[in-house]
Amino acid sequence: MDYVAGVDLGGTKILTALADTGGNILARIKVATKAADGPAAVIGRLVDSVRQVAAGVPLAAVGVGSPGPLDHTTGLVYHSPNLGWRNVPLGEMLRERLGVPVFVDNDANLAALGECVRGAGQNESHLVYVTVSTGIGGGLILDGRIYHGSAGGAGEIGHMILDRDGPLCSCGRRGCLEALASGTAIAREARELVARGGGSGLRRLEPGAITAQTVAETARQGDAAAAAILRAAAVNLGRGLAGVITLLNPRVVVVGGGVMASGPAFLATAREEAARHAYGPAWERVSLVPARLGGDSGVVGAVALAFGTQG
Amino acid sequence: MDYVAGVDLGGTKILTALADTGGNILARIKVATKAADGPAAVIGRLVDSVRQVAAGVPLAAVGVGSPGPLDHTTGLVYHSPNLGWRNVPLGEMLRERLGVPVFVDNDANLAALGECVRGAGQNESHLVYVTVSTGIGGGLILDGRIYHGSAGGAGEIGHMILDRDGPLCSCGRRGCLEALASGTAIAREARELVARGGGSGLRRLEPGAITAQTVAETARQGDAAAAAILRAAAVNLGRGLAGVITLLNPRVVVVGGGVMASGPAFLATAREEAARHAYGPAWERVSLVPARLGGDSGVVGAVALAFGTQG
DSSP states (O other): OOEEEEEEEOSSEEEEEEEETTOOEEEEEEEEOOGGGOHHHHHHHHHHHHHHHHTTOOEEEEEEEEOSSEETTTTEEEEETTTTEEEEOHHHHHHHHHOSOEEEEEHHHHHHHHHHHHSTTTTOSSEEEEEESSSEEEEEEETTEEOOOTTSOTTOGGGSBSOTTSOBOTTSSBSBHHHHHSHHHHHHHHHHHHHTTOOHHHHTSOGGGOOHHHHHHHHHTTOHHHHHHHHHHHHHHHHHHHHHHHHHOOSEEEEESGGGGGOHHHHHHHHHHHHHHSOHHHHHTOEEEEOSSGGGHHHHHHHHHHTTOOO | OOEEEEEEEOSSEEEEEEEOTTOOEEEEEEEEOOGGGOHHHHHHHHHHHHHHHHTTOOEEEEEEEEOSSEETTTTEEEEETTTTEEEEOHHHHHHHHHOSOEEEEEHHHHHHHHHHHHSTTTTOSSEEEEEESSSEEEEEEETTEEOOOTTSOTTOGGGSBSOTTSOBOTTSSBSBHHHHHSHHHHHHHHHHHHHTTOOHHHHTSOGGGOOHHHHHHHHHTTOHHHHHHHHHHHHHHHHHHHHHHHHHOOSEEEEESGGGGGOHHHHHHHHHHHHHHSOHHHHHTOEEEEOSSGGGHHHHHHHHHHTTOOO
16 A cells, blocks of 8 residues: 655645545644745645655655746746745755655635535646636646646636736736636625725725625625625626636636635636637536635645646 | 558648658658549549559558547548548548558647657647638647647647637637638738738739739738738737646647748747747746748658557
8 A cells, every 4th residue: 555645735734644545634734834944844734744644654755836936857846926936946955855756736726626626626628727816826637637837837817817906906907817706806896895985894804904705794684785896706707707718618617726715606707707718619518616625625635636636 | 670651641632651660751652632532532542552662561560640530440431521522431441451450530629749750849739739720720749759649639729719809710709819820810900901001012912813922922022011911920829829738737848730831920920929928937948939841740750650650
């Protein structure tokens, strides 16, 4: 029996799991990333987590999902704003420390792989994964494999421009999907509404407490303005997804991320809008579904990567 | 020495070529499709062309590019408005008549493959091909292979919606790239301008003679209104390509089709606009270039398909 470890390295936490040949997760550990301590300390914590979760069991390989962009062939992280890293040879350092093969890929790609092997897109060879959270990230499974593009940058659905006169995005351009439909965008719209003197329900929140989550809570309490902000974000998500569906003709689009916790209306609205905007023949073949693994999609994908499910 | 035939089956003409193992084209024949005669007659002409071009040389295989959508695994053409076909078992009929392996794929996919193996994207594994002609079609070469999507429909860049309030598209929706940047769109804009009493240079044309080609000629004669119409189409093309580049991170985008004959300003404008709209890291890696094989990209791709270049 072979065992592997899968690691989901995030900006705030490191989630590490031990799995058997069947991909079943036998144990898991979550520790704080404390990115401010620098790459060496973070990688030390990651190594400790792997050793602890394996607890004496010999590991055949380790798969790691990291914020990118990165070189998945070597595991070199070029630049991660979330971790504050630049050119960190994560794969090489882990191989040296752990003495086993280590495979590294982008976190969104591994979440896509996780949903593909054990989640909402099980056994589908053509899957688009989108996470709607602080930002909007994406991963593509094409012909059964992670699609990286020519330089590891494929899947950046969050930076497809929907409205060139739209709000400023974190990338410096205007009207990206991320600037129109992410948690950050939802909170920004709510703050701007309150600043304009609108949004009776939202005005009851402390200005610093206006987040996508509190906007969603306010909407659930029946506030129309909060609901309209969420709805506008979902409409934009649907339009963005429609373009991807038209271009790639996937079998399933899996949507995850914190904003999905706002309730089923979010995805339902996105689906309605995507139905209107996607090319008919492509729309007929696709299912637009919520992620099934929640916070585990990345670590499940990391386990699959370690097992070489990824060709 | 093995020989193959490649066939580009179009709505108006059938282009057939004989090639050697090196992919060199040794002979070619062009005949009229005469689609109105029906599938049996058209397929008869295609078979005759293959026999004639091979002229006694034994063929190892035949590759055929056909307007789609179609099932590339069997060569069943589901529906081709250009040919007036519905559910024509093109691959099966050709295999029976020719007695050799026959591979069929979508014409835009084979044009992409042609430009990839011997054209503007030689030896590139991540290529997007777009043809801007009466309509706008596309083909994707991802990880060195034609990407078909889950049901053969990948690459429909022409039906990505850029402006939901835009002009009506042939597909029945509004604001598709095809409705904003194709030859048909250019001619429509020119006709509408003339109908509104504008376009001094364009008004000199007979109403029935307003085509993308005559608009381009009028622009070359210094007419500002005609140039502005071409420019607007190119700007929209650039925006559409930017989304594809952001999502797929290709190494090269090859643009072909009749509208490219309007002059180098068309692609230059599209490039400027794409540079503004594409995600920075993806834009840094991509070249946006004109097709190099002209009307031959499809038949060259068909030859490559016959040789199994397509995995």
